[in-house]
Amino acid sequence: xxxxxxxxxxxxxxxxxxxxxxxxxxxxxxxxxxxxxxxxxxxxxxxxxxxxxxxxxxxxxxxxxxxxxxxxxxxxxxxxxxxxxxxxxxxxxxxxxxxxxxxxxxxxxxxxxxxxxxxxxxxxxxxxxxxxxxxxxxxxxxxxxxxxxxxxxxxxxxxxxxxxxxxxx
Numbered sequence: 001x002x003x004x005x006x007x008x009x010x011x012x013x014x015x016x017x018x019x020x021x022x023x024x025x026x027x028x029x030x031x032x033x034x035x036x037x038x039x040x041x042x043x044x045x046x047x048x049x050x051x052x053x054x055x056x057x058x059x060x061x062x063x064x065x066x067x068x069x070x071x072x073x074x075x076x077x078x079x080x081x082x083x084x085x086x087x088x089x090x091x092x093x094x095x096x097x098x099x100x101x102x103x104x105x106x107x108x109x110x111x112x113x114x115x116x117x118x119x120x121x122x123x124x125x126x127x128x129x130x131x132x133x134x135x136x137x138x139x140x141x142x143x144x145x146x147x148x149x150x151x152x153x154x155x156x157x158x159x160x161x162x163x164x165x166x167x168x169x
Contacts, residue, residue, distance in 0.1 A: 010114075015111045017054045017055070018050060018054055018111060021056040022048055023104065026058065026101075029058070029064075029100070030100065036068040038065070039065050039067075039095050039100055040058065040100050041100070042060060042081055042103075043058075043100050044081045044084045045107060045110060046060075047060040063079045065095050074092060074094045074095065078090055080099070080103075083116065084103040084106050084107075085099070086101075089102075109127075122151075125151050126151055129142075129150055129151050132146075
């Protein structure tokens with residue numbers, strides 16, 4: 001759908017439509033489903049079908065879990081696609097809606113960059129820095145030294161927090 005695609009790049013409005021529609025689909029699963037909460041557990045671009053007019057449809061519920069609450073359970077065997085798995089799920093096997101939210105964040109990064117992100121902690125730092133730099137109130141924008149410290153350190157791999165986001169291999 002997004003990265004590794006040989007077709008022409010999507011225009012920004014199409015990307016936004018996919019992002020918003022996917023978010024609505026995931027919100028429905030987590031909050032609006034009348035039977036309770038469904039955690040997809042394998043949110044990734046290949047599981048988002050896109051119609052000819054860029055309406056996204058969340059698909060492939062083969063490993064999904066349902067419960068009346070979104071705090072579903074823990075499992076010894078972690079299931080999902082490497083790169084889209086939240087670290088807390090990998091470490092504990094605990095299934096909550098936050099595992100889908102993490103994967104959705106990776107999907108958003110792919111929509112923005114048309115690339116698979118290699119290191120989630122670098123992208124998190126870059127996203128936070130971007131948000132701070134673009135803040136409407138100029139008084140809250142950070143000095144460049146903060147950007148250098150936060151972002152440059154992450155690109156050198158100074159963080160102990162390793163990503164579970166795949167590289168393009």
